Amino acid sequence: MRFVAPTTWVDALDAKAEHPDAVPIAGGTDLMVGLNFGERPPAALLDLTRIAEITEWSREDGVIHIGAGVAYSRIISELSRDAPGLAAASRTVGSPQIRNRATVAGNLGTASPAGDAHPPLLATGAVVHAESVRGSRLIPIDEFFLGVKRNALAADELIRGVRVPAAPGPQHFAKVGTRNAMVIAVCSVAVALDPAARTVGTGIGSAAPTPRRSIEAERFAAAALPWTSGGPLDDDIALEFGSLVAAAAARIDDVRGTEAYRRLALAVLARRALAWAWADLGGSR
Ligand SMILES: Cc1cc2nc3c(=O)[nH]c(=O)nc-3n(C[C@H](O)[C@H](O)[C@H](O)COP(=O)(O)OP(=O)(O)OC[C@H]3O[C@@H](n4cnc5c(N)ncnc54)[C@H](O)[C@@H]3O)c2cc1C
Numbered sequence: 079m080r081f082v083a084p085t086t087w088v089d090a091l092d093a094k095a096e097h098p099d100a101v102p103i104a105g106g107t108d109l110m111v112g113l114n115f116g117e118r119p120p121a122a123l124l125d126l127t128r129i130a131e132i133t134e135w136s137r138e139d140g141v142i143h144i145g146a147g148v149a150y151s152r153i154i155s156e157l158s159r160d161a162p163g164l165a166a167a168s169r170t171v172g173s174p175q176i177r178n179r180a181t182v183a184g185n186l187g188t189a190s191p192a193g194d195a196h197p198p199l200l201a202t203g204a205v206v207h208a209e210s211v212r213g214s215r216l217i218p219i220d221e222f223f224l225g226v227k228r229n230a231l232a233a234d235e236l237i238r239g240v241r242v243p244a245a246p247g248p249q250h251f252a253k254v255g256t257r258n259a260m261v262i263a264v265c266s267v268a269v270a271l272d273p274a275a276r277t278v279g280t281g282i283g284s285a286a287p288t289p290r291r292s293i294e295a296e297r298f299a300a301a302a303l304p305w306t307s308g309g310p311l312d313d314d315i316a317l318e319f320g321s322l323v324a325a326a327a328a329r330i331d332d333v334r335g336t337e338a339y340r341r342l343a344l345a346v347l348a349r350r351a352l353a354w355a356w357a358d359l360g361g362s363r
Contacts, residue, residue: 079119079120079121079122079123080097080100080121080122080123081122081123081125082097082100082122082123082124082125083125083128084124084125084126084128084129085128085129085130086129086131087129087131087132087209087238090102090124090126090129090236091209091210091211091234091236092211093124094124094210094211094234094235094236095210095211095234097121097122097124098233098234099120099121099122099233100120100121100122100123100124101120101122101123101124102123102124102126102187102236103123103124103125103126103127104126104127104146104147104180104181104183104184104187105149105176105179105180105181105184106179107172107176107179107180107184108180108184108187108188108190109123109184126146126147126236127147129147131145132145132146132147132148132238132239133145133147133148134148135148135152135156135157135239137160137244140243140244141241141242141243141244142157142160142161142241142242142243142244143207143239143240143241144157144161144182144239144240144241144242145238145239146181146182146183146236146237146238146239146240147181147183148181148182148239149177149178149179149180149181150168150171150176150177150178150180150181150182151168151174151177151178153165153168153182154168154169154177159245160242160244160245161198161202161242161244161245161249162245162248162249162250163197163198163201163202163245163249163250163251163268163269163270164182164195164198164199164202164242164249166198166249166250166251166268167194167195167197167198167251167253167266167268168182168194168195170194170251170253170263171194171195172260173259173260182195182199182240183237183239183240186199186206186222186229186237186240187229187231187237188227189222189223189224189226189227189228189229189288190226190227191223191226191283191284191285191286191287191288191289191330192262192263192266192283192284192334193283193289194251194253194263194266194283196219196223196281196283196289197251197266197267197268197280197281197282197283197289198249198251198268198270198281199219199240199242199281200219200220200268200279200280200281200282200289200290200291201249201268201269201270201279201280201281201291202242202243202245202249202268202270202279203218203219203243203279204219204240204241204242204243205217205218205219205240205241206219206222206230206237206240206241207237207238207239207240207241208230208231208232208235208236208237208238209235209236209237209238210232210234210235210236211234212234214238215235216241217230220291223288223289223290224288225287225288226287226288245270246272246273246274246275247270247271247272247273247274247355247358247359248270248271248354248355248356248358248359249268249269249270249271249355250268250269250350250351250354250355250358251266251267251268251351252266252267252268252347252348252350252351252354253265253266253267253283253347254266254343254347255334256334262284262334263283263284264284264334264335264339264340264343265282265283265284265285265327265335265340265343265344265347266282266283266284266347267280267281267282267283267323267344267347267348267351268280268281268282268283268351269348269351269352269354269355270355271355271356271359273305273359276300276303276305277296277300278295278296278299278300278303278352279291279296280292280295280296280323280326280348282323282326282327282344284330284334284340285326285327285328285330285340285341285344286326286327286328286330287328287330290326291326292322292323292325292326293326294322294325294326295319295322295323295326295348298318298319298322299315299319299352302315302318302319303315303356308359308360309360310356310357310360311352311353311356311357315352316349316352316353317349319348319349319352320344320345320346320348320349320352321345322348323344323345323347323348324341324342324344324345324348325341327340327341327344
């Protein structure tokens with residue numbers, strides 16, 4: 079197996095253009111598991127870990143640009159205020175060792191329906207910054223996931239980073255697994271509130287071939303929440319929101335859970351995440 083280890087982003091794009099079959103490796107926490115389980119080794123690995131340009135995040139005009147090489151542990155320690163939904167999801171990924179290596183870009187590269195970064199990215203309207211020698215492309219997160227472990231990247235493209243609007247309001251993430259830690263989600267829900275725009279964002283994980291939003295739940299909650307008067311979250315609103323999120327799940331029965339369990343759990347998680355976010359808003363009102 080060839081091992082290509084560029085030290086600049088331009089060299090990485092050149093290498094990917096020259097060897098489109100070269101597989102990028104960031105934290106390696108998905109890729110190496112596959113190789114260790116005997117998946118056919120790629121012709122070449124393109125190591126992205128020596129490229130300083132993608133190891134930083136920045137804030138520009140109210141948008142957080144997170145480089146492809148930024149590990150979850152830094153999102154947790156440095157971005158809990160600006161990207162609280164993504165930080166909350168990051169806290170649930172694997173173990174400290176995994177979070178020190180693994181990246182959101184790697185989660186997007188794998189594009190598993192169960193990837194924990196995906197629901198908060200969907201709920202907040204994030205954008206994937208893809209790049210190749212042909213130029214840059216900003217892919218809305220809604221258009222990024224094409225199927226189970228299939229994404230919208232072209233063969234010569236790499237993810238340079240992901241752009242998340244700086245949180246305009248409370249954001250939460252809730253996940254259930256078969257145990258409390260080191261666990262792939264049976265299902266998960268992210269909720270993001272924008273009180274100024276009076277909008278609600280949702281993201282649902284591990285309940286369809288791709289992570290997805292519930293547009294119906296978003297529209298319902300945006301119209302039903304008492305943005306001006308505030309007060310505790312009405313039970314009927316929470317119940318209907320949960321039902322609409324659960325209804326957005328597709329048929330998915332697998333080793334981790336049945337469709338019926340997933341729908342039940344999604345409804346509960348969605349109610350909880352909305353209630354937490356609404357309570358946060360009350361505190362800051
Ligand atoms: C013990 C363990 C526990 C885990 N727990 C969780 C969990 O709780 N939740 C969860 O979501 N995941 C979990 N994972 C899976 C994994 O950690 C995540 O998916 C992580 O985000 C992958 O990031 P990485 O940087 O390690 O990716 P890598 O393994 O390096 O790469 C993953 C894929 O993305 C591609 N890729 C990487 N970077 C780029 C780039 N810049 N441009 C284009 N393609 C790229 C690679 O080619 C590969 O196809 C776990 C894994 C392990 C081993």
